[in-house]
Amino acid sequence: MTQPTRSEGLAELGWQALASLNVGVIVVDPDERVRVWNGWIVAHSGIAEAEALDRPLRTLFPSLEGGYLHETLRAALELGHPSVLSHSLHEAQLPLYGLPLGAQVPLMQHVHLIPLPGTPRHCMIQVTDASAALKREAMLKRKARLLQESLELQHSLINELEHSQDSLELLVQERTTQLEELAGHLQDLSEREKAKLARELHDELGAILTAIRIDISWLQRSLGELPPMGAAKLQRMLTNLDRGIQLKRRIMEGMRPTLLSTFGIVVTLRELVREVAALNQWALTLHLPDDDLQLSEELSITVFRVTQEALTNAAKYAEATRVSIVLSVDERELLLAVEDNGVGINEQDAQAPRRHGILGMKHRVFARGGSFELQKVAPHGTRVVARMPR
Amino acid sequence: MIVDAVLNPLQQDTLTEFFNIAMGRAAATLSRMVSEEVSLSVPQMRFVRRSEAADLIGATEDRVCSVMQTLRGHFAADAMLIFPETRSLEIVRVMIGDTLPLEDITEMEQEAMTEVGNIILNACIGTLSNLLDGDFTIGLPSFRVGSCSEILNGFRPALDELVLLLHINFSVERYAIQGYVVFLQDVAAFSSFVESIDRFLERAMNGAGAGM
Numbered sequence: 137m138t139q140p141t142r143s144e145g146l147a148e149l150g151w152q153a154l155a156s157l158n159v160g161v162i163v164v165d166p167d168e169r170v171r172v173w174n175g176w177i178v179a180h181s182g183i184a185e186a187e188a189l190d191r192p193l194r195t196l197f198p199s200l201e202g203g204y205l206h207e208t209l210r211a212a213l214e215l216g217h218p219s220v221l222s223h224s225l226h227e228a229q230l231p232l233y234g235l236p237l238g239a240q241v242p243l244m245q246h247v248h249l250i251p252l253p254g255t256p257r258h259c260m261i262q263v264t265d266a267s268a269a270l271k272r273e274a275m276l277k278r279k280a281r282l283l284q285e286s287l288e289l290q291h292s293l294i295n296e297l298e299h300s301q302d303s304l305e306l307l308v309q310e311r312t313t314q315l316e317e318l319a320g321h322l323q324d325l326s327e328r329e330k331a332k333l334a335r336e337l338h339d340e341l342g343a344i345l346t347a348i349r350i351d352i353s354w355l356q357r358s359l360g361e362l363p364p365m366g367a368a369k370l371q372r373m374l375t376n377l378d379r380g381i382q383l384k385r386r387i388m389e390g391m392r393p394t395l396l397s398t399f400g401i402v403v404t405l406r407e408l409v410r411e412v413a414a415l416n417q418w419a420l421t422l423h424l425p426d427d428d429l430q431l432s433e434e435l436s437i438t439v440f441r442v443t444q445e446a447l448t449n450a451a452k453y454a455e456a457t458r459v460s461i462v463l464s465v466d467e468r469e470l471l472l473a474v475e476d477n478g479v480g481i482n483e484q485d486a487q488a489p490r491r492h493g494i495l496g497m498k499h500r501v502f503a504r505g506g507s508f509e510l511q512k513v514a515p516h517g518t519r520v521v522a523r524m525p526r
Numbered sequence: 527m528i529v530d531a532v533l534n535p536l537q538q539d540t541l542t543e544f545f546n547i548a549m550g551r552a553a554a555t556l557s558r559m560v561s562e563e564v565s566l567s568v569p570q571m572r573f574v575r576r577s578e579a580a581d582l583i584g585a586t587e588d589r590v591c592s593v594m595q596t597l598r599g600h601f602a603a604d605a606m607l608i609f610p611e612t613r614s615l616e617i618v619r620v621m622i623g624d625t626l627p628l629e630d631i632t633e634m635e636q637e638a639m640t641e642v643g644n645i646i647l648n649a650c651i652g653t654l655s656n657l658l659d660g661d662f663t664i665g666l667p668s669f670r671v672g673s674c675s676e677i678l679n680g681f682r683p684a685l686d687e688l689v690l691l692l693h694i695n696f697s698v699e700r701y702a703i704q705g706y707v708v709f710l711q712d713v714a715a716f717s718s719f720v721e722s723i724d725r726f727l728e729r730a731m732n733g734a735g736a737g738m
Contacts, residue, residue, distance in 0.1 A: 222637035
């Protein structure tokens with residue numbers, strides 16, 4: 137028995153390596169007859185090597201005849217053009233199957249056609265299993281799709297939330313406007329009722345009280361000498377009647393300052409402020425127009441009431457020693473500012489429902505289409521600023 | 527500067543026509559493969575220095591996809607197909623019908639792109655080897671992504687040699703992409719190349735015709 141030469145040994149090793157490769161290798165000659173059919177191809181085609189060798193590839197795989205792979209194989213054999221046939225552009229190119237073969241699951245494959253150097257030219261068909269890569273990519277894409285869907289969902293939820301918030305804001309705005317209108321209407325109504333009551337007090341009760349006073353005076357004069365007890369009773373009657381008349385006048389003034397309709401807003405404000413300042417012993421600074429202003433009745437009442445309320449607050453809570461009032465107008469708007477040097481007002485107090493006075497001022501100004509601000513004054517004190525269109 | 531002067535207008539027109547015929551074949555193959563109308567054309571062909579080719583193809587930092595095949599035989603050349611990265615992704619996704627594109631090119635898309643490049647390059651190489659009437663060993667296509675200069679200079683020593691630059695219009699459906707085929711070759715190849723065109727023209731003028 138002769139020893140194999142070195143090249144025979146290498147060729148044997150080559151054959152063994154080829155047979156054990158984890159990729160499919162087929163080599164065909166220029167007539168497309170199979171020269172190499174490795175173990176991997178045997179396993180995935182179910183065709184034994186002995187059965188395949190020397191037979192034309194298209195008789196082993198009749199489906200190849202005239203197809204794209206066959207065409208590229210011809211180009212490789214005739215022109216020496218190598219080709220890559222990807223799974224993405226060609227599905228199940230060779231009739232090969234996954235393991236076990238019995239399940240007949242077509243194998244996803246990448247095919248390389250590699251012309252081999254030498255004459256005549258042979259071509260190697262190298263087949264790789266693309267299943268794992270495809271599975272990996274399918275999983276990646278599924279995750280990307282889930283991510284995309286969840287992002288879309290998140291986006292639509294955010295949109296919905298923003299939409300709800302907008303609707304809510306709109307509703308709040310609408311209700312606020314309605315409430316302001318209602319508050320304005322109620323204030324106007326209240327002012328009208330007060331004016332009516334004041335008129336009735338003046339016209340009816342005033343007349344009655346005056347008639348009684350005239351009659352009592354007549355009695356005092358006409359009855360001459362009265363017993364001391366009778367004279368004292370009559371005098372007490374007269375004194376009580378005068379107190380009643382004073383009370384009626386104060387109630388009337390509170391309801392509807394007669395000064396306002398008689399002398400206008402400037403004189404009325406001056407009187408109001410002087411009276412309250414005297415009562416509280418405040419130093420007073422007044423910046424009022426020299427002449428009276430031509431304002432609508434509603435606007436005059438609003439200016440009067442806001443000033444009245446601001447002064448009441450200053451007297452009740454501020455412990456102020458100095459108060460200043462500014463009333464100025466231009467062609468378009470009226471500005472009223474009432475400032476004190478008291479302890480000031482903190483944010484919480486200004487917001488608290490108990491401070492109905494502040495809310496009342498605010499609503500009166502809003503009802504006239506104006507703006508209202510409660511400002512802090514340095515180093516301490518409060519400034520009420522109202523601007524209203526004329 | 528572009529060195530159009532190395533070919534006279536007749537040689538230039540002839541070569542452009544050769545490549546257009548090759549592109550027609552490649553387009554027919556691709557159309558059949560993806561069942562869509564694919565069109566390929568070579569509006570311009572020129573010889574330029576390698577550095578100029580890099581400038582023409584794009585800014586140095588622009589990322590490109592390339593598919594390269596080597597040509598070895600009685601002269602050596604590297605054939606390269608170069609497309610801008612994002613546009614080539616779009617076009618390959620149209621061809622493989624992917625509904626959910628990922629940000630990066632996937633393995634499958636890379637394989638598909640390699641195959642498309644392989645078809646176009648084989649057509650160009652076939653034209654050249656016919657014209658040069660030479661025997662060549664053609665290498666398998668390899669795919670690479672990088673900047674223009676990395677791609678153009680990465681395979682060969684830094685010689686500023688003449689390269690053959692084909693401007694390519696490639697369109698599928700409503701997608702159009704402009705790319706380049708570049709042949710990097712040695713000096714011997716260039717002179718035999720010009721001689722081969724002249725031989726072809728001579729045969730054509732004498733009415734002998736020529737196979738491509």
